[in-house]
């Protein structure tokens with residue numbers, strides 16, 4: 266049995282207009298999405314901005330209401346369960362948000378940020394809570410003292426680790442990661458992604474990984490779904506999607522990937538930086554001495570030509 270199954274999920278937002286603010290139209294943000302995710306796997310949901318990825322994730326976690334369809338988690342239909350029966354299942358699904366700069370409350374200490382889900386589900390003494398938070402901080406590679414600091418005292422990558430620690434507090438089975446690295450510098454992206462893979466192994470997690478970046482999706486995911494205007498146009502294994510894309514939209518998306526391996530991308534960015542710092546670019550002139558158009562050329566410091 267799959268850990269999570271979406272059956273014909275639809276989420277439509279009403280568009281209101283006119284003097285009486287009547288519903289005049291619907292935005293079909295998610296329009297008939299069916300997905301099945303096996304325990305321990307990473308399912309990547311990819312597509313351009315506005316195609317409905319975030320709405321799908323938020324609906325699974327209960328932040329949005331579904332219009333129709335089923336969300337089966339461990340075989341139970343979340344929408345059909347009473348609040349009381351749904352509550353214990355909710356703790357098994359957590360979310361990592363896109364922007365670690367805005368998703369952590371700046372007025373709360375890291376201890377309170379990470380302990381918040383615990384306080385909703387468990388009654389721990391403050392000593393037990395502190396110990397649990399500090400163990401988690403160490404697991405995500407931060408110092409236990411970080412518990413007494415505020416989010417602004419950390420870098421973007423460290424903040425995303427705090428977001429990951431927060432998602433792990435209740436030992437969830439499924440984590441929905443919505444663009445977890447898109448707000449981070451490319452050099453930090455690879456670290457956080459690899460760290461998420463380590464955490465997945467250690468905690469036996471299943472990920473629904475949402476991204477618009479096919480390079481990152483390839484690095485992270487076993488199964489991939491391509492979304493376009495609220496619908497899934499193609500689903501398959503990582504190899505199916507990248508080696509044999511069937512749908513024209515998938516083929517176009519793949520053709521636009523600049524460099525699909527994030528580790529390679531980082532290596533290339535570093536190479537580019539080194540090259541730029543050791544080379545100076547001579548400014549172009551319009552014509553050379555023979556009257557031919559001047560070609561822009563890079564010259565090493567030892568061969569620099571003094572510009573007139």
Ligand SMILES: Nc1ncnc2c1ncn2[C@@H]1O[C@H](COP(=O)(O)OP(=O)(O)OP(=O)(O)O)[C@@H](O)[C@H]1O
Pocket residue numbers: 278279292293294312313314315316317318319320321477
């Ligand atoms: N609360 C809302 N009310 C009305 N329309 C909404 C609402 N939230 C999202 N939408 C619309 O639903 C569609 C899907 O939005 P969604 O945020 O799910 O897309 P996305 O693929 O996650 O995009 P991005 O990558 O830019 O976050 C968009 O057209 C968006 O404008």
